[in-house]
Structure formats: C-alpha cells, structure tokens
Amino acid sequence: MCFIHADHHLSRRSFLQQFSVGTATAAALAGVGARLAVASEGVSAPGVGRPDVVIPVADTDPPGSVTTVDGFSKTMHNRWNQDIPPAVTVREGRAVQFLCRDALDIGTAAQTLTPSGILTLDLGKVHPLTGPVSVEGAKPGDVLEVEILDVAPLVDFGYVTIGPALGLFGGLRPDILAPFHQFTEASQLSDPNPGKVPGALPEDQPYNSGSPFVQLFTFDKGQRTGFAQFVGKDTGKKAKIPIAPFMGVYGVAPLRKGMYRTVPPNVNGGMGGNMDIKQFTKGSRLYFPVLTEGAKFSAGDGHMAQGDGEVCVTAIETLMAVTCTFRIIRDTIIESPRAIVPAADPTSAGLTPAMLAKGFYHTTGVGPDLMEDAKRAVRDMIEWLVVDQGLSLHEAYAICSVAGDLKISEVVDIPNWIVSMTVPRGIFE
Numbered sequence: 001m002c003f004i005h006a007d008h009h010l011s012r013r014s015f016l017q018q019f020s021v022g023t024a025t026a027a028a029l030a031g032v033g034a035r036l037a038v039a040s041e042g043v044s045a046p047g048v049g050r051p052d053v054v055i056p057v058a059d060t061d062p063p064g065s066v067t068t069v070d071g072f073s074k075t076m077h078n079r080w081n082q083d084i085p086p087a088v089t090v091r092e093g094r095a096v097q098f099l100c101r102d103a104l105d106i107g108t109a110a111q112t113l114t115p116s117g118i119l120t121l122d123l124g125k126v127h128p129l130t131g132p133v134s135v136e137g138a139k140p141g142d143v144l145e146v147e148i149l150d151v152a153p154l155v156d157f158g159y160v161t162i163g164p165a166l167g168l169f170g171g172l173r174p175d176i177l178a179p180f181h182q183f184t185e186a187s188q189l190s191d192p193n194p195g196k197v198p199g200a201l202p203e204d205q206p207y208n209s210g211s212p213f214v215q216l217f218t219f220d221k222g223q224r225t226g227f228a229q230f231v232g233k234d235t236g237k238k239a240k241i242p243i244a245p246f247m248g249v250y251g252v253a254p255l256r257k258g259m260y261r262t263v264p265p266n267v268n269g270g271m272g273g274n275m276d277i278k279q280f281t282k283g284s285r286l287y288f289p290v291l292t293e294g295a296k297f298s299a300g301d302g303h304m305a306q307g308d309g310e311v312c313v314t315a316i317e318t319l320m321a322v323t324c325t326f327r328i329i330r331d332t333i334i335e336s337p338r339a340i341v342p343a344a345d346p347t348s349a350g351l352t353p354a355m356l357a358k359g360f361y362h363t364t365g366v367g368p369d370l371m372e373d374a375k376r377a378v379r380d381m382i383e384w385l386v387v388d389q390g391l392s393l394h395e396a397y398a399i400c401s402v403a404g405d406l407k408i409s410e411v412v413d414i415p416n417w418i419v420s421m422t423v424p425r426g427i428f429e
Helices: 010-018 022-027 106-114 178-184 371-387 392-404
Strands: 067-070 087-090 094-100 128-134 143-153 157-162 213-218 228-229 238-242 246-251 272-273 285-289 297-303 320-329 336-341 360-367 405-411 418-425
Touching: 022 228, 067 087, 067 213, 094 128, 094 297, 106 157, 106 213, 128 320, 143 246, 157 392, 178 238, 228 285, 238 392, 246 285, 360 371, 371 392, 371 405, 371 418, 392 418
Parallel strands: 067 094, 087 128
Antiparallel strands: 094 320, 128 297, 143 285, 143 320, 157 213, 213 228, 228 238, 246 272, 246 297, 285 336, 360 418, 405 418
C-alpha cells in the first residue's frame, strides 16, 4: 500500500501544508480538541474554509470550542471493536470535526495509480476510520442521533477503481459461479488478465485491456455543490458529474466483543458500517442504536458523488472532512440505523435545467432474482453508453457507479421483479 503520508521523512505539518491547509490549520491539527473558529464564524476545515452553519455551543463550553479528530495525518482504526479506546469523549451538542482519509488509504498515490497496481492493493487496509468518539451518558438501550453539519473535500481530486474481485461483476461473491465471472462477463469488466491471454487463437487478434482501471475526477478543495469534472481515461470523453459529498461509513461500536470489518455493514447488531447511502449528506440526521457505553462513533470513506448502488465498488473516492453533533435519545430501541435526510436524490438536485431537459437513460432487468436483474440493467446501460456516447466499457461502468441510480422498480409481479437504472443524459459534453 503506497501513501505519501507513510513517508517518515515528511513531517505532518509539511504534509498538511502541501494540501494548502495553511499554517493556522496545521497548528490546530497538532492537537486534538483545538479551537478552530468562534461560533459566529462557523467551524474551519483544513483546506476548505468554513461551512455555512453556526455550530451551537453549550453554555459551559469556552466560546467557539469544537473538537477535531485527526484521522487525516494518521490511520486511527479500520476495524470495529468495542474495546478500542475512544480518541475523545464529548458531551451532547458538542461539534466534532472528523478529518478522514480515502477508502483505499492511497491518498495522492491515486493520481499515479496504474491499472496493474489495482491488483496489488492491500484490501486488508480498506476503510481507515476516524474515531471512535465517545458521547458522555450514552448507554445500551439508547439511540444516538448524529446530525451532519458539513461535508467537504480536503483535496481537489477523487478516483474510481475497477478490478476483477469487487463490484457488481466481480468474482468475490458468495455464489458458486463467482470464479467463472471472468469468462461469462465482458472481459474488460471482470478479466484480471489485461493484454494477450495464453491459449487465445488466433494469437495476433486484437484484445481488450482487462478489468483493472483507474479514472480520476477533479473538483475544488472545499467544494460542496456543482460538478466534478470527468475526462475519460480511455477515450477523452468529457462529462460533468453532479456532486453531493457524503461519508460512506458511519457507525458505532458493535454489540459483542471482537473485531469486525466495515464490509459488510451491520454484521453485529445495528451498528452501521459501509452503508454507502448517498442520501446521508449535509443536513441529515442519522440514528444508531447504542450498543456499548459511550456509543463510540466513527466515520470514514468520503465520497464526492455516487449513484444508488455504487455498482463498480467505488464512488468518487476522496479525503474528506465531516462535522457532526450528537444527541442521545434515552431508552429507545431500534433494530438498525435510520435517518431523516434532506433529499431523496441529492445529486440530481444539482443538475441544471438544460441538463434535465435532455432526460435520462433508463434500462431494466426483469427476472426472479433481484441481483441478476440488477446485472441485466447495468449491462444494458453500459452497452447503451458505449454505443450512444462513445465511452469505453471501463468508462461507462465508472459513470454507472458515480452517476447511475439502480433501483427496485417493483416486487409485486410474481415470479418476476423489475430493477431499473437511470443515468442523466445531460451530464455528457
């Protein structure tokens, strides 16, 4: 795993300054719990300025106080475990700013990551988390309300990766045919062997590039609305992807002792995890069952944009800052996370009238198996984008993951159900 902040010759202060966070922020990050701004100015995030909210401060707190948890300059944890001690303990209503690394923990190395490099990524290090934060007085049998006050990127780039193991067409699936996916899917979607394949005849025939693929996206540090810029790695095709920053991983410590991965979510009680719910943007209120003393909340996996489904296994992945406050709802039981969200489709809300006027591509998958239906809908969308927009298979798959919404359209017509995918036509130049 390659990451620039793993270089022991680079100080934390100089690394942070390379991301234009400034000397004041670098000094603030030198200690957790630093005060970043007075309440009337909002809370300053490294490299992004101040959010357009005023952080409420308890009467007993010093004016302008806010707690910063720095998971940006170091990895804090990447497993759920109730025995991990809290990084900080806060009172209800206290603003906490989480500085988070990207999902693959590769940071700036994403800008030079090669397709072959995807095959050697250490998936054991996926999802570095910032936290845990313990909330005073939270106990099992309560609900923790987490209000998302602000989400903004710490850097000006994001990435999508495609590989043979993960995603809708990947081989790492709990079914007996998974090892054969590279033979049954289009080779660029699932084949781990780019280039010529031994045994293929005739030997001099044109070949595809295999599934490993990296696509970069650009935007501004601190950008919360508007678009990420897409220039296709294979074809140069341009698109504007509507953004709605959010965190893919939110959760609390598990009910039982032991170490648990973020994937899949909710493996131990209703703790959350890698939910990748694009509606969990700024303005959302999330609710988690408290399963251990203090709840021990953590966050990570910043996304600038994602379609419902995140079908290729990545959204626009980036390093992110998220600011939250906490409230305890006493003696209330819920089975799994709930939320009140500001929008059912936050990314489409960012489309311009001219974009909306062009409508949406819409494909369907019909059959008795919802997963197979999903695959049919996505395969058809990929094919349509390749033919109609001139994208490569890789690029079309990436667009489906960051701007395509996969939904169950109906489950009433026994024995066949319908899954649909939509992609806005107006995003393409």
